[in-house]
Amino acid sequence: MEGTLTTDSVSDSDFLKEFYIPNYILVPDSKSDSTPPPQLPQCPVLVFINSKSGGQLGADLLKTYSALLNENQVFDLGKEAPDVVLRRIYLNLEKLKSNDEFAAKIQEKLRIIVAGGDGTAGWLLGVVCDLKLSHPLPIATMPLGTGNNLPFAFGWGKKNPGTDVQAVMAFMKKVKNAKEMKIDNWHILMRMRAPKEGSCDPIAPLELPHSLHAVHRVSPTDELNMEGYITFRGGFWNYFSMGMDAQVSYAFHSERKLHPEKFKNQLINQSTYAKLGCTQGWFLASLYHPSSRNIAHLATVKIMKKTGQWEKLHVPNR
Known part of the structure; x- marks a missing residue:
């Protein structure tokens, strides 16, 4: 029947809500829904993808993540620099959180997924370091480069990942369950x-x-x-x-x-x-x-x- 959902798709939908960030958080001056969000995501993420990494894998990952999440929380590093994106979002969060508990919780729980090689991961680490946040954003590195030494050192593997829905959701599950570790600067x-x-x-x-x-x-x-x-x-x-x-x-x-x-x-x-x-x-x-x-x-x-x-x-x- 048109419009019905299988058990698996309902389960997947609930899982993806754990990562979803609404537009009014991501896009300054956009209007929030009149009703409060149904649930606070336990692992809200911003996804940065180097579309030039891994041959065509970067471009494929962009499509998959954009289909699974709010497309406004997925960024192509070839089009938008991460420092510009993060400053824009954090300025908006600072403006919202005084009167919006949901926004304050998003800022508290926010994580980053970066898909690329060691250079791309280092780029994001540098940007987050330069922001001098009171609580630096945890960064999960999806290995999409040639050597992938940095992702490997933190347990994310060396091999380029799959780009289909199930592979991406499996990685997101790892991100949700991952513990924070410090890295030498x-x-x-x-x-x-x-x-x-x-x-x-x-x-x-x-x-x-x-x-x-x-x-x-x-x-x-x-x-x-x-x-x-x-x-x-x-x-x-x-x-x-x-x-x-x-x-x-x-x-x-x-x-x-x-x-x-x-x-x-x-x-x-x-x-x-x-x-x-x-x-x-x-x-x-x-x-x-x-x-x-x-x-x-x-x-x-x-x-x-x-x-x-x-x-x-x-x-x-x-």
């Missing part, structure tokens, strides 16, 4: 000897992956500045690469930006990454590069474990 200082001629400043326009905060040069009056050196400061999450690893990662990023059609799925991407590693002599570095180019000869790495106490990190000389 590292600050980094880079110092290099000031050149006798020329400049160390990057050539404009500087195009960085969204996952990276621009590493800014500190001012001459900053206490971190040292005479005879140029000092830069920035931040990172989970891991930081130097030397050959960073060179290969940047080459991969540049190639994908120039030829996105070549990066259709995770297996092809991993193969391309391996080929780039081989061209850099990754596996036979001692034969391709003189020892004088070893990172241990070019840089000194120190870690501050306690305020003001720097400890030198041993870098193998091979």
Whole structure:
């Protein structure tokens, strides 16, 4: 009979209500319903998807999440920057919550799902960090990239997910039941000897992956500045690469930006990454590069474990 629901669809509908956010929360100046919402979602989510990740998987996930949830709580990172979205929604929540207990509870329970690779996850982590919220938003990372090291480290897996309704709902169930964990937020200082001629400043326009905060040069009056050196400061999450690893990662990023059609799925991407590693002599570095180019000869790495106490990190000389 037209309009009837099966037992499974009723159950699915009740499940999805646990994540649903009404329009008046998401869209400033929109009118709320005259009747109060039937139930408070236990796991309201904002979904950010890198539609360019995972070949066509990102675009497929956009369709699935938009069909299951309010389409206004699902965002394509290729069209809307997450900092703009979150500032807009949080400003609206702050305006509403003084007279709206439902809005206050949404803000308290809000979580983020981000579908993309390590770079996309790092982008969202940076944005949430910059917002300086009293209760930072928990972020669930749906592995959609090539390596997916960050999602794997937090138990979300490495393999690109399914994009059908059941696969997405299974992931949402994991998000609802997940416990919050903290992630290290590292600050980094880079110092290099000031050149006798020329400049160390990057050539404009500087195009960085969204996952990276621009590493800014500190001012001459900053206490971190040292005479005879140029000092830069920035931040990172989970891991930081130097030397050959960073060179290969940047080459991969540049190639994908120039030829996105070549990066259709995770297996092809991993193969391309391996080929780039081989061209850099990754596996036979001692034969391709003189020892004088070893990172241990070019840089000194120190870690501050306690305020003001720097400890030198041993870098193998091979």
